[in-house]
Every structure is written in structure tokens, then in C-alpha cells.
Amino acid sequence: MRSTRRLMAITTALVLVAVAGCGSDEDDASSDDGSGADALTVALLIGGPRDDGGFYQAMVDGLEDAAEADGAIEVTVIENIAEGGDAALESAVQNAAESGDFDIIVSHGFDLVPGVARYAPDFPDQAFVTSLPIDGADNVSVYLTAFEETGYNAGFLAAQGLLLSGAEGAIGFLGGPGLPFEDQAIFGFEHAVEDYAPGTEVISVFTGTFEDPQLAQESATQMFQQGVVSLWNQQAAGQSGVYQACAATDGVYCFGNSIYSESVAPDVVVASTVSDYGALAPLWFARVRAGEWTNDIDILNLANAGTGVTDATSAGEAALPGLQDAIDTFRDESPTLVVELMPVAEE
Numbered sequence: 001m002r003s004t005r006r007l008m009a010i011t012t013a014l015v016l017v018a019v020a021g022c023g024s025d026e027d028d029a030s031s032d033d034g035s036g037a038d039a040l041t042v043a044l045l046i047g048g049p050r051d052d053g054g055f056y057q058a059m060v061d062g063l064e065d066a067a068e069a070d071g072a073i074e075v076t077v078i079e080n081i082a083e084g085g086d087a088a089l090e091s092a093v094q095n096a097a098e099s100g101d102f103d104i105i106v107s108h109g110f111d112l113v114p115g116v117a118r119y120a121p122d123f124p125d126q127a128f129v130t131s132l133p134i135d136g137a138d139n140v141s142v143y144l145t146a147f148e149e150t151g152y153n154a155g156f157l158a159a160q161g162l163l164l165s166g167a168e169g170a171i172g173f174l175g176g177p178g179l180p181f182e183d184q185a186i187f188g189f190e191h192a193v194e195d196y197a198p199g200t201e202v203i204s205v206f207t208g209t210f211e212d213p214q215l216a217q218e219s220a221t222q223m224f225q226q227g228v229v230s231l232w233n234q235q236a237a238g239q240s241g242v243y244q245a246c247a248a249t250d251g252v253y254c255f256g257n258s259i260y261s262e263s264v265a266p267d268v269v270v271a272s273t274v275s276d277y278g279a280l281a282p283l284w285f286a287r288v289r290a291g292e293w294t295n296d297i298d299i300l301n302l303a304n305a306g307t308g309v310t311d312a313t314s315a316g317e318a319a320l321p322g323l324q325d326a327i328d329t330f331r332d333e334s335p336t337l338v339v340e341l342m343p344v345a346e347e
Contacts (some may be wrong), residue, residue, distance in 0.1 A: 001309030037072040038289045043102040044075060045092050047082030047111045051259040054236045059108045060279030070285055076102070082111055090115035097123040103288050104129060116140060127293045129284065133327035134295075141287075143280050143298040149307050151185035152339045153273045154232040154255065156330055160269055161230025161253030161270070162197050164320040170201040174220055174242060176210035182234060187342040189232070203228055210234070213241030220245035224252055231271070233257060243268040253319060262313050271309060271323060279306040302334045311333025 017107035039266065050060045062078055067073035077109045081092045093115030096105045107116050120137040128140045145334040173189050175182045190202050204228060205219045216238035220231060224245065232255040233242045239256065243265030246254035256262060256272030280298045287293050300306025309330065312323040 021215070030148055037070065039072045039074070039283060040288060041101060042067065042073060042075045042104045042106060043096045044077045044106045045081060045096065045112055046077065046079050046108050047089065048080060048109075050077050050079045051337035052236075052240075053256055053264065056108065057260060057275045057276060058258055059106070059229040061280055062276055063106065064278075066161050066281035066285075069284065071283060086111075086114070088120060092345075095117045097126050102109060103127060104284055108130070112258070127284070127288055133297070134195065137296050139293060141284070141293065141296040141298070141299060145275055145308065146299050146301040146339070146341075147181045147184035147340050148188035148191075149337075149339045150273060150275065152192040153188075153190030153302075153309050153335070154185065154234075154257070154309060155189035156196055156329075157255045157271055157273065158189070158230045158232045159193050159196035159200070160320065160323055160326050161255065163177055163199060164322050164326070165251075165253060167229045167251060169227045170203045171197065171203040172220075172223045172231040173202060173328065174216065174223065174231060174233040174235065175204065175206040176234060176236070176238070177208055178206040182206070184342050185234060191340055201329075202216050202225075207235075207238065210236035210238055212238050213244070215241070217241030217245045221249070224249045229253065231255065240264050245301035256310075259310060262310070269313055270319055271312050274308050274310055276306050276308070279304050302337055302339070307336065 002081060007103050015174065020219055044060065046056045046059065048056045051057055056212060064075050069073045081089055088248055089111050091106060092107070093112060096102055097119055104127045106157060107113070108131065110131050114130045115136070116128050117134045120128050120140050123326065124139055126139060131156060132142045133142050147175050162169065171193050175186070186204055193200055193202050205223055207215045207219050209215065216233070216235050216295055220242045223231060230245070230253045233239055234257055237244055239261060243254060245250055246268045247265065253270055254268055256269040256271060259274050261272040262269045279300060283298060302308065312320070312327060316323050
């Protein structure tokens, strides 16, 4: 465990998924749905299952929702690719590009980046989306998450757990491996706590993994024993263990990290942060249709509603009266919030 009353100076690593390429030869095809927009096809490559209740499902749902709203987009999801190892991940990118079937290939996750880096230069007219910038590939466009803002959203929520309950104690941040984007998140988290609950101690724990429910449960339990009253977690599969610890501890308030967190523990999760991967999809569709695809960098943030918070859950409304009003006010202010970015280390 480490107290997080610190200003970290490490290289800022805005990370997540990307976009790229010029449209295929079929870009001139018109939609037959009456919308008048060019019909497009999109391949979404993911290492895990589409219904994981987290990282992968958020992209699937966001992209499919954006496609439905557009009315002229067909999305093909190719899932569980990582089961075949690194070779399968690279082959999936190659096969999608070689097929010529897709106007945009979205490769969601760090494990697919090497395949995009290897094959994108061989298909300069193919639009790719991936999780990290790739040198020498003008057809690979990237989107990043402003993780300081994600952390700020989380810090706002966690502060409400303390303020609205009237309890005294610390606010907790439970992370995973301690990756650079987690450091960005906790930087924003601390700033939000200071803005909404000045002087409150922030305690952070990094378990070393996002995927171990037992370890997450043990870590959350220890944090409660050390005085944490309100807790946000950045766990994936491990979040179920966090909520088990919450359920077993009286007088604590726990917040989730996606729209799916409530379904994991509906009697425990009081509200969650969210990232909407579909917020940038209309930009991708428009660029392909206009023949203006380049190596753009787009950022999910508060201003474009790419990051945000959910409504209070039923459990949240019962446990923390006034939480929904606080969330509504926060949302009204979010488009004009200026969240400080973590300083970049000087080499």
C-alpha cells in the first residue's frame, strides 16, 4: 500500500484504442436504408470475449450503438483472439486487412498493437484503429483516454461517499499493476478529492493485477481496516472481489468503473465512472466517407462525454441520499471543467 499524497512526474501515457486508414474500394457504395449515407463495414478485433462485462464489452456496445445510430454501418466482431497466442493476434489483423471486406479495422487492446504495426504499412489504403500510436503508418489513427479526467470523475464520486454519509475517514483508490495510465488516473483522483473534500487522506493500493478477485477482496478489506470509508476501484475481473469486501464491511461506500459494475454487485455499487468508446466512432465514420483518413489522435474526455459518471444506482440512492443531485450538478459543470494533467518527466 502507498499513500498517494504525491505529485508524480512520469511520462504521461494517454492510452487506449485507435483508428486509422483510408476507406476501401467500396466507399462509394450508397446505403440502401434511406439515410443517404455511404454504407460502411467495420471489423472489431478483441482479444477476449465480447460479453466480459468490462473492457471488451464496452467497446463492442459503444461501437454497435454508434453504428445503429448512424444507420448505415455493419459491425463484425471477431472475439477471443488471444486464446491463440501472439501469432493468432497478428494473424487476425493480417486476415482482416487481406480480406478487403472492411472499411475500418478496430483493434482494441494493447495485445493487438504489434499486429497493426506489422501489417498496416502493407495496406496503406486500409483504415486501422489501435491502442497506441504506430510510427510510419499514416493510416493508423489513435484514440486515447484522458485518464486524469477518468480519475477526476472517480475522485468526485468517492468524495460524495464521505460527504453525503457524514462519515469520517479516508478515501481509497484500488488499482491493478500500477501502469502509467493508473498513475494518471490517481493524479486526477487526488485533485478531485482535494476539490470536493479538502484535506481528506487518500490511500491507494495496487494489487499487481486487474484480474484476481481474491487478491482484490483482501486488499479492499485491508483498506477498510485502515480507515477507508469510500472506495473506487480500477479492477477488471478483480472488481467482484472488491464488492465482496464492501458487502462484508459496514459503513463503507463502493463505486464501480464501468456501466457494467452495477450488474456485478447491484446491492453494493452506488455509482460508477464510465468511458464511452462510441463517442468517437462518428468521427471515424465521417473521415472514411470523406476520404480524409490520417493518423489522427482523438481523446475521450469530459468535453465530448467520452468519460463521465453513471446515475446513482438504487443502492446508491438508498445509502447516500443526495447522490443523484450531486451527480446532476457535476454533469452540468463537466463540459467546462479543466482537469490538470500529470506533469511529464524531463529526461
